[in-house]
Amino acid sequence: MPVKHFYLPFEKKKGFSYGAESIERLSEYEKYQLSFHPERPKYLDYLAVFDNAEECLQNDRHGSCLIQTHRAELHRDGASWPVMLIGQQSGPTSNFAELTRIMQDQAESVRWNQGMPTPAAFEKAIEAIAIAEREGRTIITVIDTAGADPTEESEAGGIAWKIGRCMQALAEATVPTISVIINRGCSGGAIALTGCDAVLAMEYSTYLVISPEACSSILFRTRDKANLAAEISQITSKEGFGNGIVDELIPEPAGPAHRFPGEALESFREVVGRQIEAFGKAPAESIQKRRIERWQKIGQWATTTEEEISRYEKRVSNFIPKPEKNHFIARHKRCRNEHNRNILDPVLYTKLLADNFVCDTCGFRYTRLTAHDYIDLLLDENSFTEHPETRYIVDRDILNFPEYTDKLGEAREKNGMTTAVITGDGTIEGNEVVLCATSFGFLGGSFCMSTGEKVWRAARIAIDKRRPLIIQAAGGGARMHEGCSSMVSIPKIHLAISLVEQAGLPVITIVTDPTLGGVAIGFGSRGIRIFEHNAGNIGFSGKRVIEQYTGKKTSKEFQTTGWLQSKGFVDMVAHPLELKCKISAIIKNSVEIPEHQEG
Numbered sequence: 215m216p217v218k219h220f221y222l223p224f225e226k227k228k229g230f231s232y233g234a235e236s237i238e239r240l241s242e243y244e245k246y247q248l249s250f251h252p253e254r255p256k257y258l259d260y261l262a263v264f265d266n267a268e269e270c271l272q273n274d275r276h277g278s279c280l281i282q283t284h285r286a287e288l289h290r291d292g293a294s295w296p297v298m299l300i301g302q303q304s305g306p307t308s309n310f311a312e313l314t315r316i317m318q319d320q321a322e323s324v325r326w327n328q329g330m331p332t333p334a335a336f337e338k339a340i341e342a343i344a345i346a347e348r349e350g351r352t353i354i355t356v357i358d359t360a361g362a363d364p365t366e367e368s369e370a371g372g373i374a375w376k377i378g379r380c381m382q383a384l385a386e387a388t389v390p391t392i393s394v395i396i397n398r399g400c401s402g403g404a405i406a407l408t409g410c411d412a413v414l415a416m417e418y419s420t421y422l423v424i425s426p427e428a429c430s431s432i433l434f435r436t437r438d439k440a441n442l443a444a445e446i447s448q449i450t451s452k453e454g455f456g457n458g459i460v461d462e463l464i465p466e467p468a469g470p471a472h473r474f475p476g477e478a479l480e481s482f483r484e485v486v487g488r489q490i491e492a493f494g495k496a497p498a499e500s501i502q503k504r505r506i507e508r509w510q511k512i513g514q515w516a517t518t519t520e521e522e523i524s525r526y527e528k529r530v531s532n533f534i535p536k537p538e539k540n541h542f543i544a545r546h547k548r549c550r551n552e553h554n555r556n557i558l559d560p561v562l563y564t565k566l567l568a569d570n571f572v573c574d575t576c577g578f579r580y581t582r583l584t585a586h587d588y589i590d591l592l593l594d595e596n597s598f599t600e601h602p603e604t605r606y607i608v609d610r611d612i613l614n615f616p617e618y619t620d621k622l623g624e625a626r627e628k629n630g631m632t633t634a635v636i637t638g639d640g641t642i643e644g645n646e647v648v649l650c651a652t653s654f655g656f657l658g659g660s661f662c663m664s665t666g667e668k669v670w671r672a673a674r675i676a677i678d679k680r681r682p683l684i685i686q687a688a689g690g691g692a693r694m695h696e697g698c699s700s701m702v703s704i705p706k707i708h709l710a711i712s713l714v715e716q717a718g719l720p721v722i723t724i725v726t727d728p729t730l731g732g733v734a735i736g737f738g739s740r741g742i743r744i745f746e747h748n749a750g751n752i753g754f755s756g757k758r759v760i761e762q763y764t765g766k767k768t769s770k771e772f773q774t775t776g777w778l779q780s781k782g783f784v785d786m787v788a789h790p791l792e793l794k795c796k797i798s799a800i801i802k803n804s805v806e807i808p809e810h811q812e813g
Contacts, residue, residue, distance in 0.1 A: 257301030277332025298346035333371030378739025409705025659689030666703025691731025
């Protein structure tokens with residue numbers, strides 16, 4: 215006889231009830247488990263809230279079913295509001311007995327891909343956003359995901375760029391956009407569709423940048439401290455509301471939605487309906503203004519003083535200079551050829567420089583350049599002036615994350631910078647530009663709230679001064695030390711970059727090694743992109759994460775500029791020494807035509 219219901223361990227404990235007090239006593243990890251209980255209503259269950267729901271864009275591509283799209287209407291107080299629903303369906307059903315039966319079919323199990331959307335799913339979302347704009351429909355995204363698919367196949371399908379395109383499309387949408395986190399909203403899979411005009415969340419949902427298990431593994435070198443990781447990361451929707459990244463909580467008044475689905479759906483209908491009505495009654499021309507006002511408030515940071523900066527500020531360079539006495543430099547110690555033989559002979563400097571400091575025998579990168587190096591490579595000599603508007607912004611430890619404050623202090627001393635990003639004005643062959651440069655050495659260049667704010671302000675400066683915006687991208691993802699607030703700053707910079715482009719100014723992004731995760735789906739996916747010659751580690755999920763998940767090695771040239779070029783994602787490549795000339799040519803070709811000369 216099939217099991218009709220699933221019970222989490224804490225649900226079986228004597229004395230546990232589904233009342234608010236009982237749930238409040240749960241550990242943070244148990245609250246996380248509750249948020250993706252297999253019987254919590256899924257996107258397709260919430261269709262009952264809407265009227266005349268009609269599926270669109272259905273296809274059989276792998277993973278496409280993880281995002282489903284419907285035209286629908288919501289009737290409220292005698293009015294009918296047309297909507298486009300873009301919902302993440304993390305599994306085939308919330309009926310546990312039926313789920314157990316379906317997932318015994320290997321083909322069905324593969325089809326649902328463990329609830330993780332693929333490039334095909336994000337493509338569907340992008341197309342649905344375009345349809346909604348053409349038809350004047352309010353966009354409702356429904357979030358329920360463990361994260362985007364971490365496989366080589368998805369990287370080959372350009373998943374990083376598809377996620378970035380989702381955020382860009384929402385940032386530029388000409389209709390209102392509302393996002394609702396119904397269960398678990400994790401990592402890039404969630405942020406792809408939460409860059410909206412309002413973000414709502416069911417009372418017992420979670421919103422997080424990284425799973426507690428993965429966070430524990432990175433922080434404590436073990437997955438056994440997942441509860442502590444969940445606690446310090448503040449992943450519940452209530453904490454998201456407190457941190458200003460969720461606009462409104464949708465009550466689960468009778469108790470958790472998996473036990474009281476009817477009441478949860480009715481609560482969803484009331485709150486979402488009120489939001490749709492409010493946006494629908496507002497003047498269409500106010501959409502962008504309200505969007506800008508919302509996103510410029512996102513993020514938290516502290517400020518420092520000139521005296522404090524003077525204690526650590528210095529120019530730091532990782533560029534390997536030409537040897538003074540001979541033409542060779544020592545080979546790195548672990549170099550091995552295809553036959554696994556250790557190679558010891560020195561390396562010709564001119565050859566290493568031509569290969570952008572990458573070993574042509576084993577692919578080892580000898581150095582990663584700093585923000586100061588890129589300032590020197592890109593700008594005319596002594597032309598850079600840091601923006602006073604961004605100079606004093608420093609990272610803020612809003613979660614009291616273990617050792618974060620100490621790590622920030624060490625990073626400032628090591629890199630001579632206040633944060634991972636420095637912005638300022640300069641010239642490129644006489645052309646005035648605004649530059650944002652990143653140092654990977656500053657906590658891996660990870661995307662964080664200060665990065666979002668600095669790029670936002672730099673974009674506004676570019677618009678005010680009518681200058682091209684140049685962004686040098688480097689980083690290993692969103693910064694877990696700031697929890698979901700770091701990730702939520704990514705849609706913020708998508709809006710900022712879109713505003714620069716809408717002002718008729720070029721945005722040029724230099725994609726360097728590494729550009730992964732939040733950095734890749736953020737500014738790494740935008741503008742006129744120049745991929746650095748022989749760069750590697752470019753995409754969404756890192757090589758190690760993919761190999762651990764799939765249990766197999768990635769291909770030899772995986773995530774390099776050459777590999778991405780073979781997949782059709784690279785239009786332009788330049789060696790670091792050629793970047794200045796390449797960017798200058800782009801700027802000259804992008805010069806605005808005076809109004810009297812148009813046509």
